[in-house]
Structure formats: C-alpha cells, structure tokens
Amino acid sequence: MLKHPFDEAIALAADERGGYTGQSHPAYGNMVGPFGGVIGATLLNAVMSHPSRLGDPVALTVHYASPIVDAGFTVHARAIRTNRSTQHWFIELSQGEQVAAFATAVTATRRETWQETAARFPQVPPPEQIVRAPVEPRWSWTGRYDMRFIEGGLVMSDANGDSAQTQLWICDHPPRALDFLSLSAICDAFFPRILIRRPEWTPASTVSLTTYFHADAAQLSGHGSAAVLGVACAPHFGKGFFEQSAEIWSAAGVLLATSHQIVYFKS
Amino acid sequence: MLKHPFDEAIALAADERGGYTGQSHPAYGNMVGPFGGVIGATLLNAVMSHPSRLGDPVALTVHYASPIVDAGFTVHARAIRTNRSTQHWFIELSQGEQVAAFATAVTATRRETWQETAARFPQVPPPEQIVRAPVEPRWSWTGRYDMRFIEGGLVMSDANGDSAQTQLWICDHPPRALDFLSLSAICDAFFPRILIRRPEWTPASTVSLTTYFHADAAQLSGHGSAAVLGVACAPHFGKGFFEQSAEIWSAAGVLLATSHQIVYFKS
Numbered sequence: 001m002l003k004h005p006f007d008e009a010i011a012l013a014a015d016e017r018g019g020y021t022g023q024s025h026p027a028y029g030n031m032v033g034p035f036g037g038v039i040g041a042t043l044l045n046a047v048m049s050h051p052s053r054l055g056d057p058v059a060l061t062v063h064y065a066s067p068i069v070d071a072g073f074t075v076h077a078r079a080i081r082t083n084r085s086t087q088h089w090f091i092e093l094s095q096g097e098q099v100a101a102f103a104t105a106v107t108a109t110r111r112e113t114w115q116e117t118a119a120r121f122p123q124v125p126p127p128e129q130i131v132r133a134p135v136e137p138r139w140s141w142t143g144r145y146d147m148r149f150i151e152g153g154l155v156m157s158d159a160n161g162d163s164a165q166t167q168l169w170i171c172d173h174p175p176r177a178l179d180f181l182s183l184s185a186i187c188d189a190f191f192p193r194i195l196i197r198r199p200e201w202t203p204a205s206t207v208s209l210t211t212y213f214h215a216d217a218a219q220l221s222g223h224g225s226a227a228v229l230g231v232a233c234a235p236h237f238g239k240g241f242f243e244q245s246a247e248i249w250s251a252a253g254v255l256l257a258t259s260h261q262i263v264y265f266k267s
Numbered sequence: 268m269l270k271h272p273f274d275e276a277i278a279l280a281a282d283e284r285g286g287y288t289g290q291s292h293p294a295y296g297n298m299v300g301p302f303g304g305v306i307g308a309t310l311l312n313a314v315m316s317h318p319s320r321l322g323d324p325v326a327l328t329v330h331y332a333s334p335i336v337d338a339g340f341t342v343h344a345r346a347i348r349t350n351r352s353t354q355h356w357f358i359e360l361s362q363g364e365q366v367a368a369f370a371t372a373v374t375a376t377r378r379e380t381w382q383e384t385a386a387r388f389p390q391v392p393p394p395e396q397i398v399r400a401p402v403e404p405r406w407s408w409t410g411r412y413d414m415r416f417i418e419g420g421l422v423m424s425d426a427n428g429d430s431a432q433t434q435l436w437i438c439d440h441p442p443r444a445l446d447f448l449s450l451s452a453i454c455d456a457f458f459p460r461i462l463i464r465r466p467e468w469t470p471a472s473t474v475s476l477t478t479y480f481h482a483d484a485a486q487l488s489g490h491g492s493a494a495v496l497g498v499a500c501a502p503h504f505g506k507g508f509f510e511q512s513a514e515i516w517s518a519a520g521v522l523l524a525t526s527h528q529i530v531y532f533k534s
Binding site (some may be wrong): 058059061063065066080081083085086088090092098099100102104106108109110111112113114115116117118119163164197198207208210212214216233234235236237238239240241243247255258260262264265266267 | 325326328330332333347348350352353355357359365366367369371373375376377378379380381382383384385386430431464465474475477479481483500501502503504505506507508510514522525527529531532533534
C-alpha cells in the first residue's frame with residue numbers, strides 16, 4: 001500500500017544514538033523550507049514513537065527557532081519528567097550543529113470526568129455545499145489539504161478585509177484518517193492572520209505555537225477522514241508580532257483541539 | 268530600602284556553574300508548594316538576568332512538571348538559538364536531581380508596526396468602586412495581591428455558577444511597579460476555572476501555561492503600580508483537563524498580555 005504523503009513527510013528512522021533522522025518533503029513545502037505544521041507533527045511523532053511514552057498528547061508547544069532548510073535533520077526526544085499519569089517532554093530538531101526547531105509536550109492518561117465546552121460551535125453550511133479553494137502556488141503544502149472557506153480565505157474582497165477571522169472545512173488531501181499527528185498539523189494550517197486582515201503581502205512566520213488536544217485517542221480513531229471545522233482569529237497585532245488562535249471542531253460539534261501562536265510580521 | 272516580597276520570592280543568586288540558586292518564599296505559598304505564577308516569574312527572571320539576553324519577552328511557556336517542595340532550587344537558562352532580532356530559550360528549575368519545572372521563552376527586539384486589538388476591552392467599574400476580596404486562607408499568595416472582582420470571584424452565588432468567566436482588577440500588594448516578571452505572575456493569578464464554574468472543591472493544578480507579552484518594556488515602565496484588568500474564561504473542560512485563557516489590560520484599554528493554560532482536574 002502506498003504511504004500517504006503526510007506519513008512520508010513526518011517519517012522518522014531510529015538512529016544508533018536513541019534519536020531519529022528525517023527529511024523535509026517536497027509535497028509539504030512552504031514559501032521557504034517545509035510547512036510548519038509538518039515540522040510540529042514530526043517533533044510530536046518523535047514522542048508518539050518513543051518506547052516510554054505515557055498516554056495521549058495533551059499539550060504541544062513548538063518553537064520555530066530558525067528557518068529550516070529543505071534537507072535532512074535529526075530529532076531527539078526525551079521525557080524530562082514522568083509522573084503517575086502525566087509526562088513532560090522536550091524535543092529538538094537539528095540541522096548540522098544547530099537546533100532549528102524544538103518543542104515541549106505533555107502526554108497523559110485521559111479519563112472520564114465532568115465535561116463542558118463553553119466555546120461556541122458556529123452555524124455553518126456543510127463542506128459539500130462549499131467549493132474547494134484553489135491551491136496557493138507559493139505554498140505547495142496547500143495542495144495537501146482540501147480547504148473549503150466559509151469566511152476569511154486568502155483572497156478577500158475589500159468588504160471582508162476588516163476582520164482576521166476565518167472559518168473553513170479542512171481535511172488531508174488525499175484523505176487520511178485523523179490522528180494526533182495530522183490534527184497538530186491542521187492546527188497550523190491557518191494562513192497568517194495579518195494576510196487576512198490586511199490583504200497585502202507582508203512576510204510573517206510563526207515563532208511559537210501551542211496546541212491543546214481536547215480529544216483522546218479513542219475519539220480521534222472514531223473520526224475517520226472527515227473534514228474538521230477550523231475557526232481562527234487574531235486577538236492582537238502590534239510591535240512586530242501578532243497572536244493567532246484557532247479551534248478545531250468535528251462536524252458533530254465536538255471541540256477536538258485549540259491552538260495559540262505568536263507570529264512575527266514585518267509591517 | 269526594603270525589597271518587595273515579590274522581588275525576594277523571584278530572587279536568583281548566580282552560582283559558579285553559570286546557573287542560579289533560589290528559594291521558595293512563604294509569602295507566596297500555594298496549597299502545596301509555591302504559587303505557580305512566582306515559579307514562572309523565577310524562570311523568566313533567569314532569562315531577564317542573563318548577560319546575553321536579546322530584547323523583551325514575547326512568549327513564555329512554563330511546564331509545572333511535578334510538585335515543587337518549599338525549599339531551595341537551582342535554575343539554569345540557555346539560549347538555544349539567537350537570531351538577528353529574536354532569541355529562543357530553555358530554562359530548567361531543579362530540586363535535587365529532578366527537574367521540577369521548566370520553560371521555553373522567546374525574547375525579541377520589538378519595533379513599531381501596524382497595530383490593532385480585536386479582543387474587546389470590557390466596560391467595567393473602576394477599581395475604586397469595588398471592595399478588595401478577602402485573602403483566601405488556603406493560598407497565602409492571595410494576600411500578595413489586591414484583587415477586586417467584578418465577576419467570577421471564588422465564592423459564587425448559585426446564580427453565577429453557570430459561567431467560568433472572571434473579571435477583576437488586580438495589582439501587587441503592597442504596590443509594585445509592573446514589569447515583565449510581575450505581569451507573568453499575574454497571568455497565572457486566576458483561580459482554576461473549574462472552581463468558578465462548579466463551586467465545589469476539586470483538586471486542580473496547571474500543567475503547562477503559555478503567556479504572550481503584547482506590551483514592550485517602554486509601555487510597562489510607563490504603567491507604574493496601577494491595577495490591571497484581568498479577564499479569564501475556560502473554552503473547554505473534559506477528560507481530566509481544562510483549558511483556561513486570560514487577557515490582561517491596562518485601565519486605558521491597552522492589551523498588555525494574554526495567557527493560555529491546560530490544567531489537570533480530578534472530577
């Protein structure tokens with residue numbers, strides 16, 4: 001069976017020093033280097049693959065420390081602390097002698113407790129009623145997603161340019177069953193909010209991205225390859241950085257994950 | 268001049284190995300061990316004190332990896348990557364041979380750019396019109412803040428128990444000029460949302476907390492010791508963890524910082 005390109009892109013091979021080696025993948029190229037969502041998923045994959053991992057991912061913070069070159073890299077994950085039901089991780093991705101990206105993560109044994117979602121699942125048309133957005137040629141990774149924008153796509157009319165909000169249905173293209181790895185990448189598949197709010201070109205790149213996983217492994221394995229609803233906004237822009245937040249929902253209105261990031265922008 | 272207790276609590280002494288030593292402070296005790304906001308500020312202080320620091324804090328993610336004992340600790344900060352205008356940090360706090368807390372941070376040279384705040388500054392009465400909340404005897408750190416709740420204090424009437432939202436004016440007690448260190452601690456000075464939403468006792472503890480600083484050093488130095496407005500909510504509770512978010516505003520309606528955390532809870 002052919003491997004899905006996402007699985008090829010995040011693939012890690014164990015090396016002889018307890019770490020892993022990987023390689024950037026042309027199907028997930030960004031303007032410069034690889035799509036950040038795939039970098040984050042690769043770092044998380046080092047945890048998911050680790051023989052001493054405890055439980056499911058609960059939190060992941062990825063630092064994009066420098067531009068990543070389209071080439072090979074090494075990844076090393078270590079459990080900094082293992083408790084009875086939670087585990088704290090530090091993961092580094094290096095090219096040559098330099099750390100190009102790193103992450104921290106929490107994994108935990110999830111269990112049933114009281115639950116409530118105060119965030120609001122929006123009323124939106126189903127994905128079948130929306131046309132798939134064209135691939136953005138500057139970013140080859142956009143061809144690896146089926147994106148159907150309800151609001152806030154990349155090319156905005158002037159009338160919509162006063163908001164940084166986006167709503168879209170999104171899934172892997174070709175389809176792939178959702179798991180923590182692909183969910184983490186989808187959390188970073190929202191265009192930089194500055195380009196939605198001000199439809200003119202400006203350099204922008206994520207500096208640090210934190211994802212919280214609200215679904216556990218059983219919920220995700222029941223999801224299959226259906227599209228998820230992504231909602232993104234930007235609470236603040238200023239002094240060279242903006243904050244961007246996103247929610248990822250199942251079509252049934254279950255909040256699967258949220259993410260928050262701080263993004264460098266030029267002007 | 269007497270040192271402010273906050274400065275005593277986050278004080279670090281350089282050791283001979285390029286690290287620091289510190290000590291938990293009784294004025295900032297929590298139910299078990301020290302108040303997490305002071306732990307985070309202590310980790311950030313290791314960056315602020317570092318001779319090779321570049322610029323102001325932009326992001327701080329603190330992992331509370333295990334309960335911290337009321338005793339001495341060592342702190343070590345290293346710049347993982349230094350770019351032209353940004354720097355990425357990793358900081359560890361150890362007790363004995365074990366890492367009890369760790370953090371990542373981004374510092375950066377801030378500069379003027381286009382700016383906009385989409386988050387909403389709420390209409391609230393000024394702090395002078397609100398009575399200071401009593402100190403919560405289980406948590407000595409609450410005595411080190413002047414907290415004036417507009418909505419969502421710890422003891423809620425049944426009528427308000429259906430929301431996890433809080434609005435309060437908060438400042439150090441006794442007064443202290445706001446800086447990145449005290450601002451980072453205030454971002455963690457919101458009671459666990461589960462106790463606001465369901466006014467019954469349940470164990471809860473922060474696992475990972477991310478703070479984004481939207482103000483730069485010049486803005487903060489002009490702030491003085493005035494109270495800031497804190498707004499907190501919880502987008503989701505479930506499967507043993509909840510997400511909690513907060514905004515910190517100046518009285519003039521400037522968004523100084525935001526924070527997001529994932530919190531363990533028992534029931």
